[in-house]
Amino acid sequence: MSLFKARDWWSAALGEGEEFDVGCLCVGDVDNSGTGHDKVVVGSYMGMLRIFSPHGNKSSEGGSADAQLLEIQLQNAIIQVEVGKFVSCSELLHLAVLHPRKLSVYSVSGTAGNVEHGDQYQLKLVYEHNLQRTACNMTYGTFGGVTGHHSLCIQSMDGMLMFFEQDSYSFGRFLPGFLLPGPLMYNPRTDSFLTVSSARQLESYKYETLAVATEAESRQDPDLPLKTGGKRLAPDWTFVLGEQALDLSVPSFSHSSSSIFILGERNLYCLRDNGQIRFMKKLEFNPSCFLPYASVTDGTTNLLLGNHTNMLLVYQDVTLKWAAQLSFVPVAVRVANFPELKGVVISLSTDGHLLCSYMGTDPSFFSTPKVDAREADYEQVDAEMKKLQKFIREATRTQDILPKTDAEEDLSVTTAVSSSIDSPSQALIQDIDGLPVPSVTIQVTVKASSVVQSSKLTIGVQPPLAVTQDQFVLEPM
Secondary structure, rough: OEEEEEEEEEEOOOOOOOOHHHEEEEOOOOOOOOOOEEEEEEEEEOEEEEEEEOOOOOOOOOOOOOOEEEEEEEOOOOOEEEEEEOOOOOOEEEEEEOOOOOOEEEEEEOOOOOOOOOEEEEEEEEEEEEOOOOEEEEEEOOHHHOOOOOOEEEEEEOEEEEEEEOOOOEEEEOOOOOOOOOOHHHHHHOEEEEEEEEOOEEEEEEHHHHHHHHHHHOOOOOOOOOOOOOOOOOOEEEOOOOOOOOEEOOOOOOOOOOOOOEEEOEEEEOOOOOOEEEEEEEEOOEEEEEEEEEOOOOOEEEEEEOOOOEEEEEEEOOOOEEEOOOOOOOEEEEEEEOOOOOEEEEEEEEOOOEEEEEEEOOOOOOOOOOOOOOOOOOOHHHHHHHHHHHHHHHHHHHHOOOOOOOOOOOOEEEEEEOOOOOOOOOOOOOEEEEEEEOOEEEEEEEEEOOOOOOEEEOOOOOOOOOOOOEEHHHHHH
């Protein structure tokens, strides 16, 4: 039982039989309340979209019900949810929902209710894009240095990057040497896209390089020779990881001015923006998710790292600072600010356990009861000792270690050697160099007092003696 636990501040169980993964959780002021307090948006592979505004008032009835602002069933599975400025003519935050074959952007608004049930929240579709290819994941940012709004980039399962600028499709590019999709992240400092290829290396592509490369629609196979204008797409730099990456992160706070974090299956990497390694941490467990966040110490970055032993670890660069026990394996973790508490850790499990927690200790108030101190009764102990010694003496006197042998054996073999040499000789070789070879007859008797099945009799003699027959198969006796 661990002393260091993730202290439960608010939690909810999301549906039954639903599945969640790393992209299904995001936080942000999605309803544009203006207070800057975050809401928790969760989408599931079953198409359920839920928005929560957690609070720590556990005395109120309903628990997670009154904290839930919205729950709606969408037609398709939800792969990823993101909050950003996705509408060109608006500074407000909108919600982007990625389905396997569709990208939808919604506005979330709340209207004050006239009854005690509180505010009513609505989800309104602003625009959507039907995708020609099955999507895997997406990232967003100010592509090309455009300020004021965010563009979206979707990676398909067959290696095409599709770029969307609000309600219009910009262009698509095939990644070279593609086999399987990896995590995708946009780095706003260098205006480039980061992904991990099937060659198990981190690759960086500048947005400008992607924009001037050959149009994907005109070339289905990226390895075919160029026929028209445009440049062959190649990464600006690569870094060999030697393992598959679970997630990428490019923190934007000041303490990590130029850091790229990669969570591998066995290692944690931190690179500079130009692909040079800053540090690497070898992990002694199987990680499940991670999240870099701002540190209070200049020049360092704090990391939340979840693993498959239900632990949530806090690292400052490569130094372990705190470890907290969870009740599940987290697949996504975020940090959010709520009206009652800032810096709440939000974790989500694959089966829909949503937990808002903070780091703390759970001291055990159990104290060992005092044992009654009694004086030993030496007369009673002496009497018990004599009794035990008597038992030991009787046992050693009467016990036979070896079992008694039966008077009559089950099987007996007797031999009788004739006192005279056979005439004529029964030897297999009649003579050696003219001298006759003598032979003697031996009679072997086998007696059995119990049933003997399929027995064999083998006769062996020392040379130079020899036997005419060395094996006999006996009848059942």
